[in-house]
Amino acid sequence: MKRALYIPFDHLHRGYGALKGADKKSDLIILVESQAMINGADWHKERLFFLISSARHFAQELRDEGFHVRYLTAKNTVAGLEEIKKEFPGISFIAAEQSSYRLSRSLSAFGVEFVENDFFLTPRSLFISWASSQKSFLMENFYRKQRVRLNVLMEGDIPIGGQWNYDKDNRLPPPKNYQWPPYLEHQRDEIDREVAAELKMEATTTWATTRVGALAQLKYFIENHFEKFGPYEDAMALDSWSLHHSVISPYINNGLLHPAEVIDAACASFYKGKVPIESAEGFVRQIIGWREYINGMYWFLGEDYRNNNQLGADRPLLPLFTDPAKTQMNCVKSIVEDVKARSWVHHIPRLMVLSNLALITGTNPQEFLDWMRREFIDATDWVMVPNVIGMGVHADGGQMMSKPYAAGGAYISRMSNYCKGCVYNPKLRVGDNACPFTTLYWDFLDRHKESFVKNHRMSQQVNGLKRLSDLDELKHRAQEVLSGLEKGEI
Ligand SMILES: Cc1cc2nc3c(=O)[nH]c(=O)nc-3n(C[C@H](O)[C@H](O)[C@H](O)COP(=O)(O)OP(=O)(O)OC[C@H]3O[C@@H](n4cnc5c(N)ncnc54)[C@H](O)[C@@H]3O)c2cc1C
Ligand code: SF4
Numbered sequence: 001m002k003r004a005l006y007i008p009f010d011h012l013h014r015g016y017g018a019l020k021g022a023d024k025k026s027d028l029i030i031l032v033e034s035q036a037m038i039n040g041a042d043w044h045k046e047r048l049f050f051l052i053s054s055a056r057h058f059a060q061e062l063r064d065e066g067f068h069v070r071y072l073t074a075k076n077t078v079a080g081l082e083e084i085k086k087e088f089p090g091i092s093f094i095a096a097e098q099s100s101y102r103l104s105r106s107l108s109a110f111g112v113e114f115v116e117n118d119f120f121l122t123p124r125s126l127f128i129s130w131a132s133s134q135k136s137f138l139m140e141n142f143y144r145k146q147r148v149r150l151n152v153l154m155e156g157d158i159p160i161g162g163q164w165n166y167d168k169d170n171r172l173p174p175p176k177n178y179q180w181p182p183y184l185e186h187q188r189d190e191i192d193r194e195v196a197a198e199l200k201m202e203a204t205t206t207w208a209t210t211r212v213g214a215l216a217q218l219k220y221f222i223e224n225h226f227e228k229f230g231p232y233e234d235a236m237a238l239d240s241w242s243l244h245h246s247v248i249s250p251y252i253n254n255g256l257l258h259p260a261e262v263i264d265a266a267c268a269s270f271y272k273g274k275v276p277i278e279s280a281e282g283f284v285r286q287i288i289g290w291r292e293y294i295n296g297m298y299w300f301l302g303e304d305y306r307n308n309n310q311l312g313a314d315r316p317l318l319p320l321f322t323d324p325a326k327t328q329m330n331c332v333k334s335i336v337e338d339v340k341a342r343s344w345v346h347h348i349p350r351l352m353v354l355s356n357l358a359l360i361t362g363t364n365p366q367e368f369l370d371w372m373r374r375e376f377i378d379a380t381d382w383v384m385v386p387n388v389i390g391m392g393v394h395a396d397g398g399q400m401m402s403k404p405y406a407a408g409g410a411y412i413s414r415m416s417n418y419c420k421g422c423v424y425n426p427k428l429r430v431g432d433n434a435c436p437f438t439t440l441y442w443d444f445l446d447r448h449k450e451s452f453v454k455n456h457r458m459s460q461q462v463n464g465l466k467r468l469s470d471l472d473e474l475k476h477r478a479q480e481v482l483s484g485l486e487k488g489e490i
Helices: 035-039 045-065 077-087 101-110 124-132 139-150 190-198 211-224 249-254 259-271 277-301 303-307 330-342 347-361 365-375 381-392 409-415 436-447 459-467 471-487
Strands: 003-006 027-034 068-074 092-096 113-115
Touching: 003 077, 027 035, 027 045, 027 077, 045 068, 045 190, 045 249, 068 077, 077 092, 077 101, 092 101, 101 113, 124 139, 124 277, 139 277, 211 249, 211 259, 259 277, 277 381, 303 365, 303 381, 330 347, 347 365, 347 381, 347 409, 347 436, 365 381, 409 436, 436 459, 436 471
Parallel strands: 003 027, 003 092, 027 068, 092 113
Antiparallel strands: none
């Protein structure tokens, strides 16, 4: 064996990364099940199940194809590679560039040689040169460049449909009396059952653990959900856990799907006339815009970015995040229950409910980040750090997003059907029935008014404080709410 090709659990694609051009005769393929990773945190079981079972299936598929594969269980990744080095002295280690600072450092110190990470559509160097030329890192500007560079939904220099952005059409609340299509279920096989038994759990049928399953999920989305994706992408509903979202993030993140094939499938469906432009554009924006932007920003902003806490938020993680029985807030309870059930909720519950709550309660950003990392099936360092620290809780002082995504109950009430069955009233900011989001939103603005008033995108919201005749009462209620949340009684 001449080369050892190390395949981390997020590079599970035959045609990309170190496996591109692999030779069955002279290459040894290495996957390492790291005990440090598995036991390093109290991970959501569905998440561990998904990552391990996908890797074991992938190793088996490579063996079936005729490759020499070693699937090792070791103390940590480097310890696994050491075993190979002992057995094959002089073998060279190759991997695609890793997706986190930590692994990049440890593998590089071990002597692994990196090839380009092509699991994204934008080379890191290209993103860094874009970001270095910007005054503010507006995603919209990056996205328009991506549309042109990658020639996605373009007619020459003109975006198809004549507009770059259909956000205005894409903010509908959940429809009433609506039949959501059933969810695609993924049946379990022998490898799945073996992994679930080792983890002492019963896996749901939510997540595929093979490329065939991931491709089936993509096809199911394109055929059953894509048409209505755009208009309802911001909606939240009690009667559907995924609405018209694609539910493919775990697969694009672990390599079972490549973003290029997702874009090809989406564009093919659009060109066949099966989906309106607002849905096609809304979806393409997520894949070639947001996803690439977040990965680029992770590498652009540097390793220390994760430690930002510019709003000085030091409240410990609230008990409701680990136990939904510790809250009466219908929206939060239902969303945390969904996270417990499947390790996933879509973008708006993550941003406008969970992160918003962490933001306006002044929860410590690193504690909240750790919770999100542990609980979500699609969480990895590159994607969670900018999404939480920059977008979710504005802990970077506006380096990434020019204003915090803080909102009161009115937003949640408009975009969901949670409020009708809630003990709280989204319109009230004071009194026992006041919606905690509404009270804490104003309290948050008041606490940070001096710094926010200098931000022209926030000044209108901050000036709204002057119209509140009950500010003292509100501040008193905010203290009651915060202490009730800490006790798990609100
Ligand atoms: C606080 C917070 C934390 C998040 N953490 C993660 C995470 O750990 N892993 C993750 O993959 N996504 C994360 N996201 C982004 C987004 O919520 C998920 O990608 C999305 O909900 C996954 O569901 P879906 O596949 O149905 O997505 P869809 O709504 O169908 O969108 C399609 C795809 O677009 C991509 N995408 C859209 N927005 C983003 C984004 N902001 N960052 C990266 N990719 C994006 C994803 O690959 C997603 O699969 C986070 C967002 C927020 C606000
Ligand atoms: S009233 Fe407030 S707490 Fe209750 S569901 Fe609505 S937004 Fe959530």
